[in-house]
Amino acid sequence: MNIAIIRNPVSGGRSGARLWHAIDPLLATHLPGAVVRETSMGGEAGPLAVELVEKGFDWIIAVGGDGTIGEVVDGIMRSSRPGTLFSFLPTGTGCDFARNFALPPEPDALVRRIAGAAVRRIDVARIRAPLADGRTLERHFVNIASAGVSGEIVRAVNNRERRLANGSARFLLASIAGILRYRPQGARVVVDGQEVFVGPVTVAAIANGAWFGGGMHVVPFADLADGMLDVGVLRGAGRIGVLGILARLYSASHVGHPLISFHKGRSIEIEPLPGEALSVEADGEAIAYRRLSVEVLPAALSLKI
Numbered sequence: 300m301n302i303a304i305i306r307n308p309v310s311g312g313r314s315g316a317r318l319w320h321a322i323d324p325l326l327a328t329h330l331p332g333a334v335v336r337e338t339s340m341g342g343e344a345g346p347l348a349v350e351l352v353e354k355g356f357d358w359i360i361a362v363g364g365d366g367t368i369g370e371v372v373d374g375i376m377r378s379s380r381p382g383t384l385f386s387f388l389p390t391g392t393g394c395d396f397a398r399n400f401a402l403p404p405e406p407d408a409l410v411r412r413i414a415g416a417a418v419r420r421i422d423v424a425r426i427r428a429p430l431a432d433g434r435t436l437e438r439h440f441v442n443i444a445s446a447g448v449s450g451e452i453v454r455a456v457n458n459r460e461r462r463l464a465n466g467s468a469r470f471l472l473a474s475i476a477g478i479l480r481y482r483p484q485g486a487r488v489v490v491d492g493q494e495v496f497v498g499p500v501t502v503a504a505i506a507n508g509a510w511f512g513g514g515m516h517v518v519p520f521a522d523l524a525d526g527m528l529d530v531g532v533l534r535g536a537g538r539i540g541v542l543g544i545l546a547r548l549y550s551a552s553h554v555g556h557p558l559i560s561f562h563k564g565r566s567i568e569i570e571p572l573p574g575e576a577l578s579v580e581a582d583g584e585a586i587a588y589r590r591l592s593v594e595v596l597p598a599a600l601s602l603k604i
């Protein structure tokens with residue numbers, strides 16, 4: 300099998316680099332012949348995945364965080380062979396997608412696990428945004444896309460010049476700061492053509508996986524392989540109330556809170572009401588879209604993990 304590894308060398312900072320140095324010498328034994336390509340800047344992993352698939356590689360392994368995983372999945376989905384095998388070795392900061400799988404933390408066990416894993420099909424989500432010139436912008440995500448304060452938090456977390464902490468602590472600090480600054484925006488949420496909410500929103504998340512924000516179990520019912528997307532909507536609320544809910548997200552004890560509703564569907568729209576603005580992120584990366592128009596692609600990804 301032709302194996303290509305796409306590595307983001309800056310993912311996870313120093314601990315990501317340490318993990319990679321432990322993984323690298325194991326490749327020759329467990330993934331013989333694997334070609335390693337490193338990104339040299341942000342946004343390169345997706346086009347690199349397309350290039351490698353078109354060159355004939357039939358198994359692409361992402362090494363990085365959620366952003367890199369999402370970009371590589373997007374590349375595979377855009378390629379002419381979207382059924383190409385995909386795996387990942389999580390070396391990122393938040394590693395929220397990896398939380399959906401019980402992966403061993405030790406490098407040797409991790410590489411063995413990937414090498415010997417069976418292939419399973421999981422769902423992928425596709426965002427579509429119409430452009431003024433009539434074209435449609437498309438991007439896939441595999442874990443969660445969201446709109447609201449989470450979009451602002453992701454922008455702060457990914458700002459490499461202003462980092463106060465590492466790992467999940469960085470998400471928590473950015474979340475507290477983001478919530479204290481945020482004013483809920485008016486939005487409309489539509490699930491399979493039915494309007495499920497209109498009004499001020501703090502966060503609306505469209506989930507394929509169950510975790511975001513460095514360990515927040517935000518949509519705990521989300522199932523990667525059910526052919527559906529789960530939606531969690533946290534309505535506009537006072538800052539202290541939202542900080543209280545933030546504390547509950549890690550243990551999923553926010554479920555049942557009167558300000559939160561959950562929905563399930565195949566096609567989801569989250570759009571700002573006139574005069575309002577939503578910050579949007581997908582797989583932990585800020586994206587320039589102002590609304591989310593998402594559909595599920597059931598069993599689209601051949602995941603070997």
Ligand SMILES: Nc1ncnc2c1ncn2[C@@H]1O[C@H](COP(=O)(O)OP(=O)(O)OP(=O)(O)O)[C@@H](O)[C@H]1O
Pocket residue numbers: 307308309310311312338339340341342343363364365366367368390391392393394395457582583584
């Ligand atoms: N060579 C590079 N130099 C600088 N930035 C890069 C490079 N390669 C990728 N990037 C960018 O690095 C960012 C972070 O990547 P990634 O999500 O993989 O790691 P992370 O942020 O540490 O982990 P997580 O998303 O799990 O919290 C992405 O925006 C990606 O586009």
